[in-house]
Each structure stands twice: as structure tokens, then as C-alpha cells.
Amino acid sequence: MSAEAVENEQKSGIVTTVPTGGLVTGNHGPLPNLIAASGSAAAFAWEEFIFGKIRNANTRAAYEHAIRKFLNHCESLGRQLTSISPADIGLYLDALPYAPATKKLHLSALRHVFDSLVSRHVLMLNPAASVRGERLTVVEGKTPEISIQQARQLLESICDSNIIGLRDHAIVCVMIYTAARVGAVAKLQRRDFYDLGGQHCLRFQEKGGKSREIPVRHDLQQIIHNYLSKAGLEFADKLTPLFRTTVRRTRQLTPNGMTPGDMARMVKRKLRVAGLPSQLSPHSFRVTTITDLLSQGVPLEDVQNLAGHADPRTTRLYDRRNRKVTRNIVERISV
Template identity: 30%
Template sequence: MLLTRQSLKLSQPLPLTGHPGAVYLRSLNPRSRVTMRGALNAIASLLTNGECDYMTLDWAKLTYQHTSAVQAALLERHAPATAARMMCALRRVLKEAKRLGLMSGDDYQTAIDLPSIRESRKLRGRALSQDEIRGLMAVCENDPTTQGIRDAALIAILRGAGLRRAEAVKLQLKDFTQEAGSLQIIGGKGDKDRLVYLPESAISIVNRWLEVRGFTPGALLCPIQKGGRIVIRSMSSQSVLLIVQKRAIAAGVESFSPHDFRRTFCSDLLDAGVDIVTVQKLAGHASPVTTAKYDRRGEAVKRRAVQNLGF
């Protein structure tokens, strides 16, 4: 995708403190850094037919001709949400190039003057029914092994607190307060901390797991080796997916992702009449606009709401 004869390759390496791509990636948390580094490498390769990666591309040379072509190419190859995320990375790098004095303000504004990518408002995934959740818990409770007890606690936390799976596997024993049934989320999405609470039924399930796990400091949810030996270290996000898939098959529940517990959590709270700001705080959403996407109550609730207004 070489648009001009001018080389986009850096003539000489930049120090990490002066490289716009490196400066941008340093501002992200480790998980986002991996994702966005991949996006930047893909864009650099696209612009130079595989000649450059994000460190060797001269980002300051990019013009509207380049950025508009990149956006068009990404939309041909990826879903709108993915293309939008990759273009966000590109814009952020160009912003760092401007801040570092590598690019003029006018050149920066022209390069990013692109139409917004329209994303589908329809949420991926689905909410689980109460019968499906009961079926999943029954499968775990009927499993007499240590894995059954651990998996019940995992599902209770995902469903009861609406955590992202990356947040669940980062939980430490000290983050759980038995008396209040609270979980301290450290470094959630956007590197934000928050305090969430489990329902009473979930607290008892987690406490049962702790009776088996013990109270050695370390990860709250742990891998279990053959023979039932618990290893006090964090599980991987991938292991959460595999556990959920295994229990779904055993319970005869239609395929779903761990994130669907989170969708269910938000939707059920909104259905119960919990105000959207409270749900936003519990879910750790940056904006109530995100939380509102989970509102499935429809027009009937709006119609009933205005009946509270008097004259």
C-alpha cells in the first residue's frame, strides 16, 4: 500500500523517549499495550508493504492521503469495531508526534480529519436466563472434585459481580472481604480501581471455595493440578473461557462467553430498577452511555415512569 515514492521508513532510530509510538504504548496498561502494538504493527506493514513495523515507521510523515487509505483498507479487512480501535491507536500516535514536535499542529489536524467509523449499536453476545445460570451452578455443585467447587466460585463471581474475566483472574485473597462480601478490583479496564459486592448466595459459594483453598495469601481463584492439588497462583483468562465452555456443555446451555455473565449482570440490575449510574459504577464503565446499551426494558418502563409525574 505504498501511496507515494517518499519512503516512510525512519532514516535513523529515535530514542524511546522521543518515539511517538513508544511514548503512546507506554501510556497503556500491559494488556492494552499488546493489543495496540499489534494494531500499530499492522498499520505500519500496510503502509509500507511489510517493510516497516511500528518502531521503524516515520509516523510524522503521515498525511491525510495515508490515514484515509489506511481507514478504508482496515474497514475492508476488519469489523467496524476493530477498525475503529486500530484507527484510535493511529490517531493517538500522531498526537504524540505533534506533542514531541515531530509534526506541526496543522499537519496533525489534517491527517486525522477523517469520518467517524459507524459501529453497530447491537451488542454482541447474549444475556443468560435464570434457568441457564441455575443449570451451570448445578453442574458445578454436582461435581464432587475440587474443580467443581472452584468453578462454582468462579461463576458466582462472574455472574454476581459482573467482572471481566481479566479482572476475575487478577483477584487476590486480600481483595475479598467476607463480612461485607466485597471485592476490590485493582487496575481494571482503564487502570481504574473499584469496589463491588457479591449477593449473599454468591458469598457462601466463595466461602466454600476458601474452605478448600485455604487462606494462604495469593490469587483468589487458582489452577488445580491432577489429583486436586491447588496451586496458589493466578489462572489465565483463557482458562476461564475453557471452564465456562466445559460447564456449558455439561449443563446443556447454549454456547456463550464469560463476558455474557457481565451482560447478564448489567441487564438484570437495570431490569430490577437499579439506577443507571449505580450500575455504571458497579460495572466499571467509563460512561453511562455504555451501560445504557444493556437496558432491555423497552417502552413500557418509560411509559410507567412518567406516571410518577403529577400536576
């Protein structure tokens, strides 16, 4: 869940504070009070689900936040873990001031954790199993598209006369010319940019444990080489980060790699300097690249492979060609 969603929860007036009571389990923080009060089997089920079954750190954080929030709510109502009913869950979801997708995430988290509690004989039945989520049909993603002209404007506005400009220019170009997610770009190490004999490639570690090798076009290859040469990283240790942070405004690189948040903030700064809309984000480049290739008649399967999608329906969510047709139609309304 995004930081913005968490902030909105804190403003909504619903209980969000993580309880300070309960058993402390190692460095994992305190158990929710309702879990701690239900005995060792409940504590085991909690740790098994949160730290054992969920391997993705972002998913773990989002699910744990959603579950703690609900359990805090039940505690405020005087409920015990064994007395939570489908009505409690349904009414709770109805009161959440979130979009349907976020509510479905909360419901999914509750279903899974209660499944673990049932399997460890803490509960007889899963109270979330019969609760239906809101209907949600997504035909187009919400990420705003950056146009080809805007992308060129952004690239031209990045000053590459210093190492920071070269780094930022390389990062934006990697996102545009590979359609990689910002999280995968942030994970790049020096070894992930390599020569196969006449063809350079980038190897990305994507979400879900996927590893993907994407060929580097000639101009991007030169851009990355210029950055590595200026930064003195051409012969750096293979396990060092490819894109590094700086020491404040000294324009000197540190040994530390940039995080996805660092890159997102960098893109926002460059968008502001270029005079482009603030709602654009690093993910906008992914939308534009996919739409552009589909507009040129590149087969959907090939674009899907580039984007790393397991399902072609996911790739279609990034396709903004239908939106452009719709705009042309509404402009013809005579009123």
C-alpha cells in the same frame, strides 16, 4: 484486540509480520523499520507513546499491533515516514476487512502515534488528523445474554464434589452475583475477600485503575468459604491468588493464579457440558445481571454503580429488555 481479530488479519492477506529489522530497544523488540529509518527522535517518540503514555497492557498491545500493521503496509508500498499522506491512511482503512469498531481502533492508534511524532518534530503535520472514521452508533452491545434459566442450568451442572468443581462454581457465581468482568475476577487475591463485621465484601481491581468494593450476598459468601476451606486457603497469605490453576488433571491446585483466558476456557467447557450455546461467554453473565436488575425496577444509577460504568449510556448497552420487546413484535407479523 482479541486473538480472533489478529488471526483474521493473518488470513486476510494484508502484511502483518512484525519486521525483524530496525533498532532493538532493550527487551521491547525491534522498532518498526520506518521508525528506525527516521532517526533517534522518531525512536524516542515511538517509545514515549507505546511504553510511556499507554499504561493499560491490553490497550498497548492493540495499539502497537495496529500501528505496526499500518507501517508494514506503508513500507510494502515504498513509503517513507515523512511521505505518508491522509490518502494512504484512508485507503488503508477502506481495505481493512474489519467491523467499524475495529477500524476506529486502528485510526485512533494512528492519530495518537502521529501526534507524538509531530510533537517530537519528526513530522510537520499529522496525516491521520483529517481522516474521518466510519460512523458507528451503538445502541445495544453484541455480547449474547444468558437467560436466568440457562444460568441456573449451568450452575446446577457444575459438580462441586471436588476442589476443581468448588473453584469453578465459585468463579461463575462471583461473575453472576457481582457483575464483575472476568479480568477483575482473575486478579482477586486472598486479601480481596474479607469480613467487615457481619458483611463480607470482594474488592475488585477493574480496568482504568478503578478499585471497587462489592458486598457479597449470603449464598455467595458460603460458596467462597466452602472453596477456601476445601483448598486450604482460609489462612493463606493475603497476596496469594484467590482462584488458582491446577496441575493438569490431578485436581491439585498450584500456587499460580488463573488468567482471564483460563477462566474463559473453563466457562466454555462448563457451557458445553451443560448443553448451552457455545457463543455465550463470561461477559454474558454481566449482561444478564444488569438486564435482570433493570427489569426488577432497580434504578439505573444503582445498576451503573454495580457495573462500575462511568457513563449510564454504557450501562444501557447491556440492557436487553428492548430486544425482548422487538422479538414479541416481529412474531406478530402475519406473512
